[in-house]
Amino acid sequence: MKEILTALGRIFIRMPIGMLVVLKHLFKKPVTLDYPRKKKPMAPRFMGRQYLERYDDGSERCVSCGLCAAACPADCIYMEPAENEKGERYAKVFEINLLRCIFCGFCEEACPEEAIFMGHHYEFSADNRDSFIWTKEDMLVKHPRKDNPFKTLFRRVRKVYGVGEKKG
Amino acid sequence: MSEVVKEKITAVDTVTCTIDGQQITVPRGTSVFDAAGQIGIVIPAFCNHAKLKPVGACRMCYVEIEKMPKLQVSCATMATDGMVVSTNSQQVREGRKAVIEFTLINHPLDCPTCDKGGECDLQDLTFDHGYDDSRFGFDKMRFIEEEKRDTFDDLKIGPEIVLNRNRCILCYKCVRANKEAFGEYDIGAFERGDLTEINATPGGEVSNPFSGNLVEICPVGALTNSDWRYKIRVWLTKTVPSICNFSGSGTNITFYKEDHKNFVYRVTSRCNDAIDDGWLSDITRYGYQIVNSESRLKTPLIKKGGKQVKASWDEALAVIKKHMGQIKDQSGGVCIGGLISPSLDNASLYSFSKLFRTVFKSNNIDFRGDYRYLPSVTDSLFTIAASQPFSISDIEKSDVIITFGTDLIREHHNEYLKIRRAVNFYNSTVYSVNPYAVKTADIAKSEMVYSPGTDELVINGICLVAIEKKLVNSSAAAKLKSKISKLSPGVLAKLTGLSKEQFEELAEAISSAKKVTFIVGEIVARSLDRDKICAALSNLNKLFGVQDKGQLAVLSRYANSKGAQKLGLSATPYEIVKDELKKIWGEYPDCQPRNTDAMINLMKKEEIKGFITVGANPMRLYPDRSFASEGLEHVDFLVACDMFETETTELADVVLPLCSWAEYDGDYINLEGKVQTGKQAIKPKYESKAAFEIMELIARQLGAKLFENEQVKNEEIEKLLKLDSVLPWPDDFLKIEYEKKSSQDGYPVPLFICDDPHHSGHLTEKSPSLLNFSDSAYVELSKGLAAKIGVADGDPLRVESPVGKIVVPAKISPVLNSDVAIIPRNFSSTQTTSLLMRKKRVDSVKLTRVEE
């Protein structure tokens, strides 16, 4: 008898309570994301894959000084310096092996030219090892930055009127 | 000052001072800096250099000295008795901080792009002693050439040197080294104050044969070289100690290599005071590039249907087995000959000798591919003169130095610098006695230029004048006089083109000297009458007792010439070497020994059918090209081992790629007889093999075995090296016959074929950096001769000898002052040796302008 009562209680009292929770969540914002269609915005200081900056005129900042490679605890940066037609030093080859990289950010810290930064990119799954070697071409930011024309316009406006600019 | 005090001061030649609480006694005249160094206290410094005079330009080496009100620069302050020095007091530390701060006022923040980064004195000392931050807010001063604004302020001031004046801290080391050590004036300091800059002299470039040293001693990245420019960071390389392979002195070098790439990045000095003082010639510094050269022989080549095609080692060895075996069986081993380069290591040389003498049972070997009419007996006077002991460090201890028949800057760069040092730092007196004016003359007390081909008469003249003036022991004088007095000093003076006073000056210098160094060089060694000249030298030695109070020797030219001689690589080795070899091998071929000349002759007669060259290039270097080529073309089966394709490998039936000296461990014996080891820097490139391996492989192909293992080989070599290799001079004075030289009608200008100051032998033309200094042959003339012919610098000139003709640009020499022509032999593009005739003592040519 007692058992029958308990079972009924489960069906008619506990279950509706549980269903209520479900119902409540139906109208709440979900915690998961519709990845890969939607992506989670990363924290500003998130350290993903490195990228190489350029000067405003489009020339590469990196001079292949080798300090990032020297600072790298995983020894995953390889570069070959060379002289460009102007007589400046630049990186002819610049590679990072992301299978080894531990994303410590030491390279960014070591760089005296403010050339290398830890970016927000984190999607590097692949089915072969070679594609984990990121070359200079992969890491250099585009020049001119391929931007939505509207965004560029907004940025200009923002610059002129000084609104909405990020601090720091 | 009373007499007593004066006496005391002169009697004491050491001083005792206290540095950081430690007492030290040093010779008077030692700087505080050096004294501290002796007890292991390192004082930071920029401008001090152990081999240069102090200037006190950088002020980094401040120390505090008791009773002196201010800080003193330790490099330019001599230690005195009772001096109390402290090198690390509060005041000193602050002084250093200030010096660094001032040094950095105008120093750019270039470290990331600077080639010196990682081995920069300024970086290190700033890190150790400087402030963390700069207190100077204003803009840095910048040297800039407006039209070159984009090029990072770098100036190319020489074929290999790049200058960045912003980084210069004005220590003047470069200018001082150039002047004090190398006697060159192509770099200097200009302007005053803030604007002071180092630069090449206006209109010139820094291209002296020692310019690479300036880069090495620059404490910062102001002077860098194109060779190392932006190649690799120094901390990624490893260093390997080795020995220079291009000179006879065996200057000590360091290879900088990288293992993953199997690549040598540069060569720097490895200061060995007994040999090189830490200075390298550019040949040594940039010559290493041949190791990395793309044009090296990569695989063995076999001649098939008149064409050389690539092959594997097995195939090549099989061909060698077939042909050499055939020649050996059918005609006997005596029909096989070999020539090896004296730049190879002991093991290679010895294996070569053993291969020939025990496997082929032939005595046809030599290591001297670039001399004609070599002595064919063991105890020729030349061999004796070349075996005499010589010590490089004794040069600077000698008060009289005589260079005879040697153009040091083309033959022995290291000794050239040693002599300069002897003059500048030890007040030695130099006499330069040569058939043409040489660069050494600018430090010589007097330069004597005798007419080419009268070398022995000059020596006779000196001896006779000494006898006449009673400068020497009279009994010896009488004995000698009877032998050489056929021609009076006056006649000799006329024949040699010198004057009696000059003979007298030399005789007096030698007889009054406390210690003499008498250097004899390649001009004598290459002469056909070298034995006669050496006989005269033997007389001179005996008459003046030169060797009792100094040294007299013919210097050996190549990296291991001494080793080759000691290991019995000539056809006629020393008797003791022969006996020892007999003992080691239990056999020694008793067939007739044939040296290079004899072998080439026999090739022409088709009596030598098989020939092996190892690293040697007789086609280019033998001083009669047509003779050498006729010989080699007649050889049935020619095996040539070399690093590159050369004129000789082109003729070969089998070509084997040879390792460079950076690719294996090897022992080399320098001209002093000192054994030094060159360590392996990188793995053999491509499919190349070391010469000793190749010899062993050939022996095994022929069913023999040279060595059971490495140890046996080393033991055998050890036994030979233990033998005393100095041959005694003849006991008596020697008679020297005078033959009148017939002059060559129509060919009035004496010709000297030698090395370019930036090249050595036939391999350095594969080094791109050395080619930047000098990349093709030229004929060097005096201004007077050029005017006579009517050519200007760079004009093409036809050089004709009875046997050959070449057209090369004229180069007007700042040094030459007589009618001679000098042509370098280092460039394959010009067949210089085709001008030479084997039987000529002095080659002469006709120079004519090439009309447009």
Ligand code: SF4
């Ligand atoms: S530290 Fe910066 S400038 Fe130097 S090599 Fe790395 S990215 Fe380039």
Ligand code: SF4
């Ligand atoms: S000279 Fe030294 S301190 Fe100056 S930029 Fe070069 S590495 Fe840096």
Ligand code: SF4
């Ligand atoms: S270039 Fe170098 S060696 Fe010459 S003065 Fe300047 S810092 Fe010194």
Ligand code: FES
């Ligand atoms: S090292 Fe003494 S002043 Fe420069």
